[in-house]
Amino acid sequence: MEMVSRLRRKFIALGTAAVVLIVFVVLAALNLASFYDEGSRIEAVLSYITRHDGKLPEKRIVDEGFDYTPEFAFQTRYYWAKFSEDGALLAADASHIAAVTDEEAEVLAARLAHGASLRGNYEADGAYYAYLITKLEGGGSFVVVMDCTREMQMVWNGVRFSVLVGLLCVLLYIALVACFSRCLVAPFVRNLKSQRQFVTNASHELKTPIAIISANTEVLEITMGKNQWTETILKQVKRLSGLVNDMVALAKLEERVSEHFHPIDVNCAETAREVAASFELPAKEQGKRIVTEIEDGVHVLADQRIIYTLMNVLVDNAVKYADDGGDVQIALASGRRGRGMVFSVTNPYAAGEGIDYSRFFERFYREDASHNSEKAGYGIGLTIAAEIVSYLKGKLAVRYKDGAITFEAALK
Template sequence: MLLVLGMVLFLVNMITYRNALIEVFNTLEFISKHSDSYLDESELIKFKDFEITPETQYETRYITVTVNDDNGLINYNNEHIAAIDESEIEEFISFVTVSRRQRGIFVYDGLTYAFMKVRQKQGNVKITIMDCTRNLSMVHFFVKFSFYIGALSILLLILLLSIFARKAVQPMVRNIEAQKQFITNASHELKTPLAVISANTEVIEMMSGKNEWTESTIKQVNRMSELISQLVVLSKLEEREDIVLTEVNISDEVNKVLTSFRSVAETQGKKLETSVTDGIIVKADEKGIHELINILMDNAVKYCDEEGTVKLTLNQKGKSAVLTVSNDYADGEGEDYSKFFDRFYRADESHNSEKKGYGIGLSMADSLVRMFKGKINVSYKKPQITFTVIL
């Protein structure tokens, strides 16, 4: 909208200036041809489209000069102009004689003049110079006025947009805050009944022994407790606006996480390949960076194909640290990777429990990376899916 307004004002000013120049040069041409003669009504009809009247010769301020091929002054007539006296004639006309153009505009002593050169039969050149200050000053005033109007309109538009945008966004902000508050409150409220269910199930097992029903109940209670914990962590992450970023040795944190996942990968029959550059420092939060690496490794091991390979690399690229975590994922073609960082999104839309997860981990990873002022993205090149973090 601002661009359109600017283009409209520019075009209007250009058209106005062009029309003013056309009017100036039409008048100048008339003066040049008839400065030494009187026009009768029949001759004036020829100039009716140029707003020429019998008074034009007397209203217009102009001077006529005749020069030879060497620009030497032959004669002049300054009866129709008062701003130029005889002592200034040669200096005044020098602005025109040095120009190779047949007509044009120049400024002298703060006033604007238009000139036109016409070669006469005798071989001399007649120069007509007309004062067009009044004609163009109105155009300049209009340009300045339209600029101020345009600037004021833009400011008013920005003000109105900000007011309406704030009003439009307020319900969304309230909804987001309400969702966060609901998650926090619901998480706390659910902890107590889950604890009671877990305790009662354990009592039943003590009295009647374990069976598939009690084991299933405890498994689902633990699953629900883990989900609640992740929701609380995610909610707190999004509320942390005053986090202080410090220098963290990300290489050390990566090695700590790898130590805990080597046995997990081996137990599941998956191969773990790593390449970690030592001593890489990033601006982050130590606990947060540990959690970020843990989430990416947990996701990679969990969704890696049977007997597949999980790879982790960490290296320095310029001033940034680049962490990549990839895993074999043969069924990755056709996935909508733009949704991988959405909360509760899972590639397995059935949300079955065959692979443990809730679709929260990658959303937490995205929040952590944004909190560290970094970037995270996901890509797929058969048969591997790769998560890349730049800090």
């Protein structure tokens, strides 16, 4: 069933979105922590070199929580330079790095010393460097620059690996949910079938007493003549009979669409004219008028009965609830690029200001909560229209402007 398929897709989509969000947050937190930890370690090394006049320990020590092994001094690539207060070079050492000569170290260190930042990083020739500038007590500055390429490569490799693991987790989740989603929605499917069966059975049971009430009332009218009581009974019987039929139609709609849907090329212009003609007399009896603007050559690939039902529901709704003496405007045009159709029905509705029109497609919704007025709102028919448009993967919109309400169905 289409509804169940849509439910499964929505369930998978929402679940996947939640898992993606969780994986993203966790991986982002882990990678940010990794960057922060590595940055703190680099700054600790730069600080140690500064405090020990450009030297690293040759034996194992622990300083500020960092463990310096005997080999660490030989593994770390760095250079440093000292400058006086007027910027003159006092001392420099580039013996601990191979990628930078003494002259280059002096120039780079001088450039950093005259910069605005006391710490930071830069890239050169594919290598990544971090630096720390310390102001000396007697004036001047001490610049230490360290090659952090290896450390940053490890961090970025960790980022790439974590992203790959995250993607694999998401794909695995999608595969598992797709396999087990049928079991998860099975109770809903059973409840849905039970609900439809109940509606169908109850409707058939109601038809018999409704028919008996109608027949007995007609006999009373024949024998005793018409009066306000018999007219009221027949009116309510007709209304109840229509409601029962609508409930059955709504319950069977998805089954009819999914199991007996045979799409053909439907001439929407002919269907629209047929629907409009069928409402001319009822509209005239209510002092209203049908006005059409139907474009020829509009076709869609669908079921002709379903398209007729959609148009019939919207026009019936407009004729029933249009203001007295108003025009019901029926328009049909091609969709974008000449594909599909756009069917709209507009009717005057003076009392429509400030109403939540999105609720008109809810089952049994009436704008008047008392349900006593014949023009209290829009009945179950709009729900049927919304279901049809949904099954056909179209859009049904409603808007209110200049005292008129318009329902527009767009199909591809």
